[in-house]
Amino acid sequence: MILQKFLLRLITMAVTLFGVAVVVFIVIRVAPGDPIAMMLPPGAGPEDIARLRALYGLDKSLPHQFLIWLGGVVQGDFGTSISLRQDVLSLVLGRLPATLELATVALLIALIIGGPLAVIGARERGTAVEAGIDVAGGAALSIPDFLWGLVLILLFGVLAPIFEISGRVSPSLDLPFSTQFYLVESILRLRFDLTADLLSHMFMPALALALPLAAIITLLLKQSLKEVMDLDYVVLARVKGFSETQVILREALKNAALPTLTLIGVQFTFLIGGTVIVERLFSYEGLGNMAIDAVINRDLPLIQGIVLVFALIFVLINLAVDLSYALLNPRLRHG
Amino acid sequence: MSWTPNRRHILGYGAAALGATAFGLPVSARAAGEELTIAYNVNLPSWDPTTGPSAVNPTVQGFYQSVFDQFIAQKPDLSFAPGLITEWGWSDDRSKIHMTVREGVTWHDGSPFTAEDVVWSLERAAKAETGNPIQFVWSKVGNFSIDGNRITGDVLSFEPTLFKWMSFLTGYVLPKAYYEKVGAEGFEAAPIGTGPYMVDKFERNAFLRLKANPNYWGGKPAFENVTIKFVTDAASRVAEVESGRSQVTLEIPYEEYDRLIAKDGLAGAATPISDIGMIFLNDIDVMTDRNVRQAAVMSIDKKLLVDRLLRGYGKPIDTLEAPEYAAFDDSIKVPYDPDKARALLAESGYSTDNPVKFKIQTTRGFKPKDYEMIQAIVGMWRKVGIEAEIEVYEIAKHFELRAADQLAPAAFYNWGNAIGDPTTSTGFAMYGPSPHSVWDGQDVIDMINPLWGEADEARRIDGWKAVSKHIAEQAYVIPLIQYVQPIVHAKGVNVVPHISGALLPALMTPA
């Protein structure tokens, strides 16, 4: 039964990816701003335009171009980027780890901020403390992440220069890494000096991304905790003599975290998709930063490659969240 | 799907060939003379300076001029000097060209630089399939013959600006042997040239680490290691320099430029560069009426725009030729005269109550204060009876509309021209058939035609000055200002600005 459910899930994932491929292919072809026109230097004539269009295969009919591209994608060839003149897949895979690491650090910060606030909010439910947390959460959500970025640059970048302002790592450092997962590798290789440098670069962009997410986690988890707090086994725990905070952490948190897990999973995929502006602001060389250049330069193959990889991450994370939901929930595990 | 391992960006050959020990500099120990960090405003899309969109992007030429050499070098004041070819010229009958190749020069991988490299580079640029955007110029010479370090070739069709192009876009010499060995992809991963700096480490959209080339024919540059951080956001660049993490930056808002150079420890250089802001006029609708065009030009107080919007950093211009250009004629003047503008509009039946209406297109945030300048101009026009509706579009859309000659009656654009030749400024901007021009006036076409092939340089320049005068009188275009490039640097570094707008680390020395 499990295998059959898993197969069905794979099919739906494939359909979703195919749908995304079709939509992005059509949308960017309808977009005005022909990439070839962008490359026209002074003096180029109409025949130059035609020649360049043929060079990049843009002279064929839309469906034909789509089939060629899709045929390539299936074999892992996402085509060549027009502006960066390199294979799209290696470009995208080269930049993806940076965005994944940034998003993960942002998620961790959001959990570190959001978790305790949710517990406190649940414990002090109905009081001014909870109202304060709600308003603070609303406030964090009302300011878009890039404006948080601006504030952070002014605070930690200029007034009290503690953290690095741009880039992902200090260029002068000699990086012994063999993959693009710098942060992970620096920890595995016990090079904590590099880890510190990386985190010093990632802290501000990650915090800018984390604040709205922390607000969402706080509000969702608090709501879920409050629903669990009045259940019988929690009342029983109080009678056993455990303090309110102990009761929340030992009894309520796990059962409350489960339903919020799926929602946080969805928010995490939005987070990855949403790093575009913050990466731009902090010149953090993730996928988002490259995506904006791709759109501005109308680099069609690169845009398609980036969007498809984002979609792939989206379906994979959702799969992971659903699997972990089944694992964590004993009833399903033994079901 | 395992992540493909990252290609080793540290170039093995670099350390081996130079015998320099690969040393990891501790972050803090950045001695003044040793290490220079620049916060640059645009990313470097590709390492091939002769193909693709980046080849025609003036702002990235600084990277290329640090790693590669041009056939003919260009001094900071745009004048020409011997580069990889020390002597060049046409035969008397203009049927042949000859070049003498510099000797004793080596590529960064130690291999010798020879005449083959020059010929191979020229022939490669001339081939259509290479994708060189200036192919139409390079294809005008061919069948080269090499005799030691002297090259001769046939002129297939005379191009007076051929040698000027050798110091401008795509005019770079690439290593024939190395390129053919590693191919395009290999070259992108590990580019080598003959230039003052070698590529030590390159992380796309992140940073570029350059190491001084000890055997550079023009003398080893002052700074041993140069780090160029790609910081596309202006506020972040300001923060980089203000917090001392970078020593040099450029293209920041003029207000911030004033504020930073007032701080102790920071200084600045703001010199006019070969880039002008202008408004294209399209010969459609109301723009066919000369009164409207002249009124539009005369009602713009360019001085006030520069003083107020650009904090005084900029030079009003009346033709598409900047003072440093070959065909500049300061006798051509278009006065700021709003009353005359109202009179002209009245002649055509327009007034503040019954304003002439047209649309003006502009980018927003592509050039400093581009959108604000158009807003200010629309404000000035409103006072004399011109009602212009602003439409913002991306630079990509601008290029497409211009190539298809569908720009609005007025469209703001900036025009770079680092070789200062009239053909690549007034020429391509105003010559009807060129995909870059918008005005298709036959009178301008007839005046320009004979100049393309004019052999006598003096008569050619005078011809172009006449064209500029005619355009100014007929108000076929609205030249606005010559941009000034703001460069902020720590007091410990002195910077020599280049009028082409390229920021060259090789010209920087510790103060």
Place this chain on the structure above:
Amino acid sequence: MDSARITRRSGARLWLAGFWLALVFIAAVAAPLLAPQDPLAQDLLYERLPPFWMNGSESGYPLGTDSLGRDLLSRLIYGARIAVLVAFTAALSACVLGSALGLIAGYYGGWADRIISRIVDIWMAFPPVLFAILLVAVLGTGLHSVIIAIAVIDWTRFCRVVRAETMVQARMDYIENARIAGFGRWRIMLSEVLPNVLPPIVALLSLEMGIAVIVEAILSFVNLSISTDDPTWGGIIAEGRLSIHQAWWILVFPLVTLFLTVLSFSQFGEGLKSRFDPVLR
């Protein structure tokens, strides 16, 4: 901490949020009357005047002027007009589109549900900000494209909520009885299911309006929002950013206005939700 106090406190928040939103709405409607100056009138001699309480300020410009000498307060008031327009039209169209599809998917189930859910999946798989930038690049900069972009991206939010809620309602007995009584499908959906699904929709609608205002700010930050001269808060913030050190008020005032408006939308939505939701009342 009894429940009376809980409702009173959330009530206070509801009133405060409602008051600010009313203020913004009035400013939007009566902009020409309230604005001291013409928001587009420039006077380069009056550029960057400080707010009234600082020296060097001018009487006619209470909150000072921007780098082109335009009155900041008038621009904020006219900016409210666009914010309200974007918030209502974008959020409403997303709501109508999403709720309709959600209703159909939840009620019909089977193939309809599968198709609509797949479309929702595809839409959510797109990175939101990138999709917005792409859409605005396609539609060209302008108010209409900002609104369409927001609606096209955010309808999935409504669709998911309405679908889930409809599924719950559709299984309830009162729907069963209606079906037995021979009511037509559409009548059941509109007259029976919709009223019960309305509370979460209204709360979400208010939240969505706040999000729409934020997306407009993001798009103007990337210079893709509306093109014409008309002031938008996001646009003023983007302009103010460049001269933060010289004229902080050009950035701070629109930022505070945007913040209060979006916060009010979200608190208003929360308040409504607790008002409607029988459990919490």
Place this chain on the structure above:
Amino acid sequence: MNARPSCLSISGLTAILPNGSRVLRSVSLDVKPGEVHALVGESGAGKSMIGKALLGVLPPSVRQVEGSIALEGTELETLGAAARRRLIGARTALIPQDPLTALNPSRRIGPQMSDRLTHILGWPAERARNRIREMLAEVHIREPDRVIAAYPHELSGGMRQRVLIAAAFAAEPRLIVADEPTTALDVTVQKQILRLIADLQRQHGTAILFVTHDLGVVAKISQSVTVLYAGMVVERAPTPALFATPQHAYTRALMAATPRYTDPASSLQPVGSAVLAELALEVQNADNEWKRAHG
């Protein structure tokens, strides 16, 4: 009444809802050590509210405004919140009404039984585990180790109630509040559970405050009883005396409404309207008096 000090003594306990209406109207009752004291009344009479007030787990919307609760002579109001919590945790236990919701679905049975012993009473893990095994045996569970490692959803309702009873008696509490422990179970299991509680009570000598609405259960298990109506004590007496000579009309009406096992033929009369009127009057007077006292 012998001279032993009472295990639990509540006097004047009053609690109100947010709108001010009284849920408990100055309730007083005593429970002797080792005694089973029944607390009986119709549902909604506030009987389980008394248990909750004692154990400090009143729902957020109910507030205790008056009265004192003493556990073995210690006034709970005089203790700080933490001290009160530890005292309740050490000296009392709760047998909940619905076993299906009283166990944490995502934790195994063993830790849920032993955490009070190890964390609150500070027992070493070894001693706690043995204690649990013993108790599971006492509640006639054959493979204690399988149950200890199991998750709640793997056990039947009856089994879960046995686990909860075992957990309650494990730490030898002085007082157990049994909040209608059999109501949620089906009839066949109810009798077994009742007998189990009675046996364990005798064996461990624990005082039990037994909340129920079933006079049959009262007769079978309790030594003394308090009858409650609308949060007000109607009558209090030793169980035999209550059944022999019920003093208050409401108690008599209650008994008449309870089917006699011994005499199935007796017809069941609902509580008469006259009795209800009398009760309403009593409640009214009590409220007026309370309002006057508190202005």
